[in-house]
Amino acid sequence: MAPHAPDPDHLPLREEAASPGALPLAPSLGISLEAANMPRRANLVEPRVLFITAVAIVLGIAAGFIARILVSLINLVTNLSFYGQWSFGAVSPANNHLGLWVIAVPVIGGLIVGVMARWGSRAIRGHGIPEAMEQVLLNESKIPPRITFLKPLSSAVAIGTGGPFGAEGPIIATGGALGSFLGQLLHVTGDERKVLLSAGAAGGMAAVFGSPVSAVILAVELLLFELRPRSLIPVAMAAVAAAGVRYAFLGNVPVFGMPHVAEPGLAAMGCYVVLGAMIGLVSVGVTRLVYGIEDAFEKLPVHWMWWPAIGGVAVGVVGYFAPLTLGVGYTNIEAIVSGHLAVGALAFLCVMKFISWSIALGSGTSGGTLAPLFTIGGALGALAGFGLVAVAPQLGIDPRIAGLVGMAAIFAGASRALLASVVFAFETTQQPAGLLPLLGGCAAAYLVSALIMRNTIMTEKIARRGVRVPTEYQADYLEQVLVRDACSRDPVFLRTSEELGEVRHRLNSGRPEYQHQGFPVIDDSGRVRGVITRRTLLDPSEPNMRHIGDLGLRPPVVVHEHHSLREAADHMVSENIGRLIVVGHEAPHPLIGMLTRGDILAAHGRRLKGTHESGRHIRFRETWRKHF
Known part of the structure; x- marks a missing residue:
């Protein structure tokens, strides 16, 4: 018999002393x-997945109706706040005639949100996705049930009173909270609760934008932290169910209608990739500025309950000079990718939207990040496109595609949700000619962001609390x-x-x-x-x-x-x-x-052994980190 060296891993196979649950002694002749x-052989999926999928489908349908309710609430608050009428019809706050009184509307909304956060739940502050990520990573995906109704109510107030946010973040957070609540009622495992949370979140996004595929990818990249059949199937079915509810109400027209564009040539493709890299730099700056503003609010000598009202002052002032910055601004995004805004209007909208959104988000009010980022990035991309057309028309640049690339690239760089950004822009515009520029531009933005910035706009807040967020998914070795x-x-x-x-x-x-x-x-x-x-x-x-x-x-x-x-x-x-x-x-x-x-x-x-870096590579990496 070959000798076996002592090893601390060679622990007792079994202690013989009787203990609760110990295995019974075998007969004297031995056992077979x-x-x-x-160990059980792992199956690709278990029959239990059928039950979780059924619950996820119900969640998706519920998220679809919740999305319609949230949009109606936003419309109602908008009509009441800016036009003094009781109506659920869609209306833009940009057409108001309040004059200087428009400044007071976001302040009142901020006061209401602050009160709801103080005496309801502090978790309603922010855009919701980082909070959901934190619950997934640290709390077995358990979100307090009250978030299910407090988040949409607070968001409806914040957005309806002119907050420069989109409805997607709140509905994603609300759908996730609903999935978590159902998981707690059904006493499922922690992993299954995570799937239900992600299914609700994906259903919410699919219901708002009619983008089920990107909703599933976003759930994988930001909430599930895995790509396995047992989680992918329920989330996908929830997204399909939610998108079906949207189609039943609104049809399958794209959210951001865009005229037909021609396939880009080789020179144009190269320009779109470079544009994506430049937007990636912007995404890093935007992320750092947003959290810098949040840090500044932390230093204010007043309770955080008052911060949304202070942020509302900035929203109101900016909204007075730039009414298009008020509210969700989905029509702005459609105008950008359709080429309906001139250069001056694009530049003004980009700057003013960023000022309004960054201060409001830093104040801790309730709202989303996707629509504002799309507006800022889309305007930057379209501006660059117009500039290239004026300087080098032979390149064949289309400002509308440039706007589309900028819109997706800034989100890809800020959130590192690369595939979700590409597919989302494609699903919401239904422009196949833009798919290749989107892939190249978003990949370039992702590369620049990953080289320069450790955390993202989604993870910086929870990383500061000591939460380690997975950034890479690979097959289990x-x-x-x-x-x-x-x-x-x-x-x-x-x-x-x-x-x-x-x-x-x-x-x-x-x-x-x-x-x-x-x-x-x-x-x-x-x-x-x-x-x-x-x-x-x-x-x-x-x-x-x-x-x-x-x-x-x-x-x-x-x-x-x-x-x-x-x-x-x-x-x-x-x-x-x-x-x-x-x-x-x-x-x-x-x-x-x-x-x-x-x-x-x-x-x-x-x-x-296959991943060890050479000394030269290590020195290069440390030099890069030291300077950037």
Whole structure:
């Protein structure tokens, strides 16, 4: 038998002392491998997914109706605030005739939101997605049920009184809160509750924009932090159901109607990619400025309840000079990508929208980030497009496509939701000619943002609280490695025919391979019969002449050689042991070896060898981080 070096991972297989839930002693003749404790083979999906999917579909339908209710509430508050009429009809606050009194409207809205946050729930502040991410990562996706109605109410007040936000953030937060609430009522697992939260959020976004595919991708990139069938299927079905509700009310026309544009040429494509990189720089600056403003509010010598009202002053003043900055501004986005705004109007809208939105968001009022970012980025992109047309018309730049690229690229850079940004811009405009420029521009923005900025506009707030947000999703390496390729061969084992005295002599010899607290036992044919602990072997009440096979053997905790290391590692955790017996997959299941936690770590070491950086690369990286 090959020696086994001492290793702290070689923990007891089982303690012999009786304890609640301990396995019963086996008959004196030993046990068969069929009684062994074996890990379950992981299935692609379990039947339980059917139930979660059914709940997710109901969630999606509910999110679709909640989205319609929220939009109607925003319309009602807008009509009351700016026109003094009771109506649920869509109306823009930009056409008001309040004069200087328009400044007071957002201030009143901010006061109401502050009161709701102070005595309702502080969680309604902000745009909702970071708060949902925090609950997913730290609190098993448990969101207080009151957020389900407080968030849409506060957002309707904030946006309806002129807040420069979109309805998408609040409805995403509301749908997520509803999914979390249902998950708490149904007593599902933490993972299933996360799926329901994400399904509600995706349903909310799909219901607002009619963009089910990008809603699913956004949920994957910002909430699920995984891409597995058991989570993807329910979220996708919820998004489809919510989009169906929208289509039933509004049809399937694109949210941002855009005239037909021609396919870009090679030179134009290169310009769109460069434009995306430039917008990526802007997204970094926007993110830092927004949180800089938020830090400035933190230093104010007044309670945070008053901050939304202070932010409302800025919204009102800006809205007096630039009425188009008031409210959701979806018509502004449509005008940008349709080419209906002149250069001066684009520049004015871009600057004033940023001032209004950044101060309002920094004040902690309730509202979304998607629509304001789309407006700012779209206006910047269209401005760049007009400039290139004037300077180099031979490049074939279309300002409308440039606006579309800018709109998506700024969100891709600010949030790092690359694929969601590309697909969203495509779904909401239904312009296939813009798809390739979108992909190139958003990828460039993502690259620039990732090189310069550690956190995003979605994660900076919770990162400051010490929350670690996953940024990369990759296949589980342990799932790719089989136990047979990582286990230690020729383990120390005992035979059923051996006498106890002979075994005790080896145990007391001080040899390191006999210092473990448990040993597998095989019969003369090599078949695993069970596990025996060191305590049983050294029990003075047992005579030396007794055979090992006549002692009390426990069912072995084993793993097949064809199991994955992920299954084996999970089995170790569930059984609270540090080593597993490895047996052959085919009958009579011969003993193959032992798998320890050290063997699993060694497998990770092999993985890391392929990712080690050279000294030159490390120095370059540190220099970059030092300067940027």
